[in-house]
Amino acid sequence: MRVPQLQAKGHCSTCSIRPITIFSTLNAAEVEQIQAFQPAIIRYEPGEIIYHQGMEAHYAFTLRQGFVKIVNSLADGRSHIVQLLRDGDFFGFGGLSGVEYKHSATALNTVEVCRLPLADLLKLKHTHPKVETEMTKRWLERLHRAESMLVELGAKKAAERLASFLLRWCAGNAPNTWVALPLNRAEIGELLGVTIETVSRFFADWKRQGFIGESRGNIQMLDAAGLRQVVGIDE
Amino acid sequence: MRVPQLQAKGHCSTCSIRPITIFSTLNAAEVEQIQAFQPAIIRYEPGEIIYHQGMEAHYAFTLRQGFVKIVNSLADGRSHIVQLLRDGDFFGFGGLSGVEYKHSATALNTVEVCRLPLADLLKLKHTHPKVETEMTKRWLERLHRAESMLVELGAKKAAERLASFLLRWCAGNAPNTWVALPLNRAEIGELLGVTIETVSRFFADWKRQGFIGESRGNIQMLDAAGLRQVVGIDE
């Protein structure tokens, strides 16, 4: 297994994604202070594991680029994707409420993260309330996402879950634009609690009906209204 | 519909459950300060709604006594219980990240809550970092619970979900002790994503097999090992 590549030391003051991170509200002087913690920029290739469920937690991460899946595994080998992370997302903080990571984090495509020791983060949390506020915002956001998924899994059936997943994934893009979907059928299934075959069948169906297009890891939403209707208009 | 009863003004300094609330880490002087906010103690009867999904959020609550269900409703009438709350749980904070409650909160049995205006809470959060820390702890705890439920719903089948729910519910009690289960079949189903009938069938089965006992809203765990085995030994 390849060893993840330590790309460089982070430079907070020139960091291009800082406006969407937990440090977005700091002023120039404060950014200098956090620079002292020397966060590391690390790159992972698709499939590489950023941390493992049960591992002693030492770091939290900010996702700079790419997609990451957060997976919870059961003792018997079954597992479930509990979150999908995108640019700017903050993760690995499970260590703040316990010593071990409660999930595994895996790169879905080529990923770049900014790694910060939890010990430093704890200090920061106390000395810079603005940082704590931003973290809180993200935790509540993540809680909200998790609770929304609970409803998806608990109250909807397979077709609805798949459809609203696609609609959510393409939301914010103009219709017909291609958007990367760096998940294979197995991962989509693991996220939505269905099998590979079910994912495949519905996707094939919707492609035939012209609701969506797909090509080598990219999809386009061709007829969101049509898709919504197949499934029930609500949400 | 009955109007919930404003029982009294809260007296933080003598509050019996304060050790398990977000104010647990405050010293006597600080408790005096929060007393100034004059939290209200309110009582709800079974089935009464504490707040409604979509309602403008003005208050957060600490559960002093009883059980509360947090429900998320879909436009078409389907709904799902996203959390069950017990003594000491802190809820209604959705308003901190938005203006509206994202769920409804309903009393399952006779419930007593301590109600605190969100505006005051926001101030407290800044002036008393210890309070913010305690809130953070609860949010992360709740996130963890939600993500655990995601795995339950996404990866387990009905029998497993029901069994691990029962085991969790009785965890911490000595075997054979009666513990209150203030949920009817419909609510258990709504929590675990199964129908009333399925709940009933498995419970009846397990009662016949002597794994559990049940009597008017109370259950006892008679053979946890047996129950665990029916379902697969893991977790």
Add this chain to the structure above:
DNA sequence: CGCGACGTTGAACCGCATCAATTCCGGTGG
């Protein structure tokens, strides 16, 4: 007693998992 809410039980159906080929596609080596 009779009503209504809740729970149980049975029978039929169907959605999705499961099992099993077959196809598709990108990568590798001849």
Add this chain to the structure above:
DNA sequence: CCACCGGAATTGATGCGGTTCAACGTCGCG
């Protein structure tokens, strides 16, 4: 450049788990 390979996706056939529909039982309460 094509042949071949392996992993992923597709598609079909079958079976089961859990829903759905319906009937009945049970308990608490006016």
